[in-house]
Amino acid sequence: MSNFSHISVLRDEAIEALQPRENGVYLDGTFGGGGYSRMILERAKCRLFGVDRDPDALPRAAALTAAHAGRFELIPGRISEISEMMAARGVARLDGAVFDLGLSSFQIDDPARGFSFRQDGPLDMRMSRDGQSAADLVNLCAESDLADILYKYGDEKAARRIAKQIVDRRKAQKFTTTADLAGVIRSVVRPDKSGIDPATRSFQALRIAVNEELSDIEAALAQSAALLAPGGRLVVVSFHSLEDRIVKHFFAQSAGRTPGASRHDPAGLAQVSAPEFRLVTKSPILPGQAEIRANPRARSAKLRVMERLAA
Structure with a gap:
């Protein structure tokens, strides 16, 4: 650290x-x-x-x-x-x-915590290191519930398309890393003029949901x-x-x-x-x-x- x-x-x-x-x-x-x-x-x-x-x-x-x-x-x-x-x-x-409010730089910059897609790490996002992780949400949530999380907490307009793609992919292979999830999100949401990474809103939404x-x-x-x-x-x-x-x-x-x-x-x-x-x-x-x-x-x-x- x-x-x-x-x-x-x-x-x-x-x-x-x-x-x-x-x-x-x-x-x-x-x-x-x-x-x-x-x-x-x-x-x-x-x-x-x-x-x-x-x-x-x-x-x-x-x-x-x-x-x-x-x-x-x-x-x-x-x-x-x-x-x-x-x-x-x-x-x-x-x-x-x-x-x-929000995250500290210690949490963001440590790949092992899984808060950021900038560096690959386990899909975790738990501030307290206990309870349900982001991987649990992504791999177990019903498609409609997942879409609601992405829209409500990330204001993600493509929430339903992202949720469908996640659910389709997890049937073959569960999500375990931040890079894997970010890659699937980017396959649905293309970069826009804002310069913000397409995975940003979804990662924010999952983090907020995981930590209530x-x-x-x-x-x-x-x-x-x-x-x-x-x-x-x-x-x-x-x-x-x-x-x-x-x-x-x-x-x-x-x-x-x-x-x-x-x-x-x-x-x-x-x-x-x-x-x-x-x-x-x-x-x-x-x-x-x-x-x-x-x-x-x-x-x-x-x-x-x-x-x-x-x-």
Whole structure:
């Protein structure tokens, strides 16, 4: 793993938005390479909990744990379990939480993890290394279910044709590698002017399905927001439209920015409670050209921030 590098996207902007302060309690919900955690601990003498479902993150956190003894703990588990994690540690309130959604470079760049088609590897894609793999989905799913996954989570217009080709091929030989699957997808979907590899959307869809990422994000946002103390901030960096749509809707709803009922609808007569949060970012913060040049994976990132209002 030492040959891999991880660059935290929008790191400075995210930590500036989080505003870590002395004696505060914070959560880094997606530890990854520890870029956000390291900067939070350097900015303020606070207490920080990191969360990561990938067992490979544990050894990466060892140096940070040693350097900040008593102030930092990495908790193995899913972000949909934040409420239970904090309760088990006697934490009733957070002064801020930050999430860097999606994959870390460690996961993408390791062929053995099977997240990318850039290098051949086992068709795995499991963040936690347990449960159903991408190979299980591809080899066992009904054709209609497979097509639904590719369309719903990858916005793949050729989902039905790809699913049919996969099912036809697996009758003769099961899929075991990323290169094999990518090759079959490319035989159905030809390159277009965007320059995006034809297998990109399908691989994204399978990864999201394998790891149940979207439901985890929804749970993590709700649970971390509920734990925020007045003035506490929730900072989220997303990387594709499905993630950002969830974050944008949750923030808008929490800040009372969703459209009201029609005056002709009896529901519109119901008393509307005052919002408990305010939007710090009305529009998302995007990476600058310098960051994109240094780290092309940052190009699709969007940072959104909201803050709990005083009681």
